[in-house]
Amino acid sequence: MGFELLAATGVLALLTMVPGPDMAIVTRRAVAAGRRDGLLTVGGIVGGLLVWGVLAVAGLAAVLAASAVAYTVVKLVGAAYLVFLGAQALWRTRRGGAAAPVDAPPPAGNPWRTGLVGNLLNPKIAVFYTGLLPTLAPSGLSPHTGMALLVLVHAALTVVWLSGYVLLLAGARSFFARPAVRGAMERVTGVVLIGFGVKVATAAS
Template sequence: MVVEVVAGVGVLALLTVVPGPDMAVVTKRAVAWGWRDGLRTVGGIVCGLLVWGVLTVVGLAAVLAASATAYTVVKLAGAAYLVFLGAQSLLRSRRGRAVPAAVARAGAAKGSPWRTGLVSNVVNPKIAVFYTGLLPTLAPSGMPPQAGMALLVLLHGVLTLLWLGGYVLVLAKARVFFERPAVRRAMERLTGVVLIGFGVKVAASQP
């Protein structure tokens, strides 16, 4: 069973480190408002994973994954949210609304970073498809299926917390660089374009 758990963690780790909307959202918050805000965003993302994990264990996520209509509704909501976040970044960069360093270090921010991370994951139907399609095949055979999937969800949450949390701390180390107005505007524009790109990709995706 230990070997199966290690193998499952390996697959989850590979999927965790692949850049995606989560990393773009974290970059947006951390660069604009500081590392504390970035870590709170990571916390919201992990909570979003746990929400999908609970739904998967009780079988509700399978309904979403199997229903084309439900999948489309959640998919479009998620795509719209990512595009909204991207547009926010682009507008902020055009207006030159750079956040003062002291404010960023104090962790002040517009809106809740935790809610931003949570919503960006809860409205991502790909997680439902991933959990319902992959977790059952990775669950240790020596455990009841639901317990095995719950264990993998918790491990995935820990991996995500460590990976994105470490990423935020790396950004914090380069704080002086990112606090330069020109660099901050460039990062706002870059993350805005990336988020809109992910939104379009999510909208065009299939189950």
């Protein structure tokens, strides 16, 4: 069981490090509002993972993964949310002129809630937890126990990876505080979020 758990952790670590909407949301909050907002956003994302994990272990996430209509609804709502966040970032740079001012107000909305909602509106997590996790669960444990363990491992890896990323951004805070750099980062993350939104909306179920 030890080797199987180690192998599963390796797979989950690789998937965690792949850039996606969560990292884009964290980047925007950390660059625009600082370390505290970035870490709170990470907390919301992990909270979303745990909710999906509970639903997956209970079998409810499988219903969403198997229902084309439910999946499409969540997918489109999630895509709209990502586009909204991206448009909000671009609007902030427009209001600030060529570059966002250093003393510009932080992005609107509670950072923890932003991370939570962004993650909960990602139906790919439901598919991931119901499709991949069962195949990675250690054979020495019951299916429910194995999946619950891997959900906790995935949540822990996400905390470590995204928190480290936030601290890295915070360490370069003086660089990102420059008006030109901050404005450029807002525009880049805004475009990336809108791109992820379009990708989610057009992805096959």
